[in-house]
Amino acid sequence: MQRPTLFFLHSLGASRDEWRDVIATLEPQFECVALDVPGFGTTPSAGRLDVIALTDWFCAEVADRAPPCWFAIGHSMGGKIATLAAARSRDGLLGLAGLGGVILIAASPPSPEPMDPARRAEMLAWFGSGAPQRQHAETFVDNNAASMLPPALRERAIADVLRSQPEAWAAWLLRGSRQDVADAAGTLHVPALIMAGAEDGDLGADAQRRLNLPHYPAATLECIPGAAHLLPYEAPHDVARLITLQVEHSQARRLPDDFMRLLNSNRVVPRMRSRLLQRHAGPAPDARGVLSDGQRAVLGALAAALLDGQADGLDLARRIDIALANEEGDGWRFADLPADVAAWKTGLDMLQQMDFGDLPTSGQAALLTAIARGAHPLAPDSAFSTAQLAHWFEDARATVVRTWTSLPSTFALMGYDGFAVGGDGRHSLGYTHTEADHGEDWQLRGARP
Numbered sequence: 001m002q003r004p005t006l007f008f009l010h011s012l013g014a015s016r017d018e019w020r021d022v023i024a025t026l027e028p029q030f031e032c033v034a035l036d037v038p039g040f041g042t043t044p045s046a047g048r049l050d051v052i053a054l055t056d057w058f059c060a061e062v063a064d065r066a067p068p069c070w071f072a073i074g075h076s077m078g079g080k081i082a083t084l085a086a087a088r089s090r091d092g093l094l095g096l097a098g099l100g101g102v103i104l105i106a107a108s109p110p111s112p113e114p115m116d117p118a119r120r121a122e123m124l125a126w127f128g129s130g131a132p133q134r135q136h137a138e139t140f141v142d143n144n145a146a147s148m149l150p151p152a153l154r155e156r157a158i159a160d161v162l163r164s165q166p167e168a169w170a171a172w173l174l175r176g177s178r179q180d181v182a183d184a185a186g187t188l189h190v191p192a193l194i195m196a197g198a199e200d201g202d203l204g205a206d207a208q209r210r211l212n213l214p215h216y217p218a219a220t221l222e223c224i225p226g227a228a229h230l231l232p233y234e235a236p237h238d239v240a241r242l243i244t245l246q247v248e249h250s251q252a253r254r255l256p257d258d259f260m261r262l263l264n265s266n267r268v269v270p271r272m273r274s275r276l277l278q279r280h281a282g283p284a285p286d287a288r289g290v291l292s293d294g295q296r297a298v299l300g301a302l303a304a305a306l307l308d309g310q311a312d313g314l315d316l317a318r319r320i321d322i323a324l325a326n327e328e329g330d331g332w333r334f335a336d337l338p339a340d341v342a343a344w345k346t347g348l349d350m351l352q353q354m355d356f357g358d359l360p361t362s363g364q365a366a367l368l369t370a371i372a373r374g375a376h377p378l379a380p381d382s383a384f385s386t387a388q389l390a391h392w393f394e395d396a397r398a399t400v401v402r403t404w405t406s407l408p409s410t411f412a413l414m415g416y417d418g419f420a421v422g423g424d425g426r427h428s429l430g431y432t433h434t435e436a437d438h439g440e441d442w443q444l445r446g447a448r449p
Contacts (some may be wrong), residue, residue, distance in 0.1 A: 001257050004100060004247055005067035009032040009058065009078025011106075011229075012172050013140060013161040015041030018075070018232045020156075025240035030247065035061060037078060039168020041160065049171035051179045055084040063095025068260035071247055072102050075232060076203065077172055079107020080181075083215060087185045095265045101191035101250045102216070103243055106203045106229050109211035110185035113177040114202045124173055127166040136325040137161035144229040146199035153233050185215050191253075192219035195239065197227035217285050255280065258261030258444060259412035267422035267429055267442065276419060280408045283321060283373040289321030290341050295348040296321055301357040302348075303400045305364045310413075311404050319403055332390040346383045348393040370391070415444040 006026065008019045016034035023032045039045035039055055048057050058081050062070060073084030082102055089096035128137040141157045142148065149157065194212055196205040205223045215221055222242055227234040255263075263273060291299065296317045303320075304313030324330070329340045337343045352356075356364060370376035374390040384392065404410055411419070420442070422429030433440055 003029070003031045004251070005033060005065065005070040005249070006243070007058075007062060007070060007072055008032065009037060009072070009074040009081050010034075010232075011042065011076030011078060012177075013040070013137075013164050013169065014075070014157065015160045015163075017041070017156055017160060018230075021153075021236035022232050022240045022243070025237060026243060029244070031067070033061075033065070034326060037081070037168075039165040039171070041163070043189060045165050045168045045171075049167065049175065051080055051084060051176050051181055053353060054081050054176070055088070058085050059088055059096060060095060063093075066098070066261070066264050068098045068257040068264070069100045069251075070098050071100050071104070073243065074107055075101075075105040076229065077108055077176065078100050078260070079104040079212070079368055080110060080113075082107070083185050083188070083212070084181060086190055090186075090188060090190070090274060090277065092270030092272070092277070094270065094273075095264055096265060097273055097277060098260045099190060100254060101193070101246060102188070102195045103241065103246055104192070104208070104212055105231050106196055106200055107194065107208070107212055108177060109207070110201065110215060111180050111211055114211075115177060116132055120173055124170060127164075127169045130166055130255065131162060134158065134162065141230070145234055146197065146226055146228040149230070149233055152422065157230065157233060158381040180359040182215075183255075186403070188216050189218060189278070189284055190216070190307070191246065191250040191423065192216035193242060194219050194221045195231060195242060196221065196223050197229055197234065198223050199226045199228040199247075201228070203229060208327055213288070232323045251304070253280070255408055256412045259342075259408065262417060262420050262442065262444060263408075265442070267420040271421070272419050276408045276411075283322040287322045288325060289318065290325045291321045291345065291348065294352055295345060298348045298352045298357055299344075301364070302351065302368075302396065303404070305368065306397060306400050307404055311410075316400060316403055320399060323403075333395060334388075336385075336388050337391055337395070343392050343395070347389065349434055350382065350384060372397075412444065417444045418444075 008016065008023070010016060010018050016036050023034060026032055035058070036043035037054060048054055062085065072085050074080070074081035082104065085096065086099060086102045089099040123140065126132040128357040140161055141154060148154065194208050194216070196208045198205070205221065208221060210298045213221060215254070224231060224235050224238050231239050262268070263276065289296070299317035299320060300313035303316040305313060324341050324344060333340065333343065338346070354367060356367060359367065367376065371389055371393050374386045375382045376386060376389070378386055378389070430438065
C-alpha cells in the first residue's frame, strides 16, 4: 500500500515552516505535505479570506493529489479548516474519500473561537497600516509560548508573522475565527486526536474538550505539559510521536488503495460515496444496542464461525445489535417466531447455554449443522422448539451474511464495483462490457484470478 499522506495546516501568522521539525521526525514513514494557507507564507490570499473559501482551497489541494489514505493535521487556525474538510469528506465530496483521520493541535473550533476582545483589537492594530513592526511579531510569538523559544525557532516564527499578508491576518481575526460553522461540521465519525498545550489559554484542554471534542465522538485528547499554543515549535517530538501513534492505529481499518481510487473517482456519485464511508466507519461509539454483553459475545462467535474467520465477528455483532435497536430489520420473519429483538435474545441465550463460544471450530460447525436441520435435541421446556431454533438460525445466517457483504471492506475483498456506475438513470456511465471474464480497466479485481 502507498504511504499515508499527511497534510499539515498551520496557525495564524505562521507558514508551513512551523512543521519543519515535526516532519523531520515523520519522514520517510509518511508522505508529508505542509501547505501555506492563503495569505501566509508564500501563498497569496487571492481573495480567499473566510473559512469556507479556505476550506475550498484545501479540499482542492487534497483532491488534486487524491491520495488513497490521507490525514488532515491542523494547528490553531488550520484546525478549523481541517474539521470542515473532514465534514466534506463525510458528505462524499469527490477526491476526499481516503480520509483516515483528523489530528487537531490547539485547534480553533467550528464555533466562534474564544478570544479576549482587547487582545483581538491589539492584534488588529498591529497590521492596521500594513506590515507590523518587529516588536509586535515578537510579542505575538512570545505570548503564545510557555517559555521563550530557542533563538533559531523564535526567529523563524517571527519572520512568518512579519510576512503575513495584512488582509489575511485581519480577515481571520474579524471573520474566520468568528464564523460559526458548527452545523456544517456536525458529527464526524473518523478517528481523531486532539492535542492541547497545558499552558495554553484560550485554546487549552478545557476549550478543546468543550468546543472540538463534541464533533469527534471517536477522538482522544492529549495534553502536552510545559507547552502553550505553539506546539509544533515547543514540543515537535511529542507532536510527531502522537501523530505517528494515531496514524499507525488508524491503519488497521484502511481500505485497499485500488478500492479507494475507484471510490474517489467520478464514477461514484457523492451520495453513494458518503453512504459507503459512513458504513465503513460503523456505528457511533456511543450508540446503544439491545443485546447484553454475553449475547453480543455469542453473536460475535457465531458471525466468525459462519464466515470462516474472514470477518471481525465482534464488529459484525455490534453492527447487528445497533440495527436491532434502530429497528432496521426487513420486516419479514417466520410466523412461529416472536419479534426480532426477542427472537435474537432467545436464540443467542440458547447458544450460550450450549457453550457455543467455548466449542472448537469443528464442534461449532457440528452444532450449527444440527440446528439448521432441526436435529439438535432440546429439553421440553426450552424457550424455542427445534423448528423455531432452526428458523431463527436461518434468519441469523441471512442477517450476518447480508451485514458482512454490505461492507466496503467486503466489496474490496470480492472485487465488487457495482457502486461505481457514475450517475443516475440515463446519466449513468454503467458498464461497456457485460460478458463473463471480460472486465474493464476501471474495475476491481478483488479475489478474482
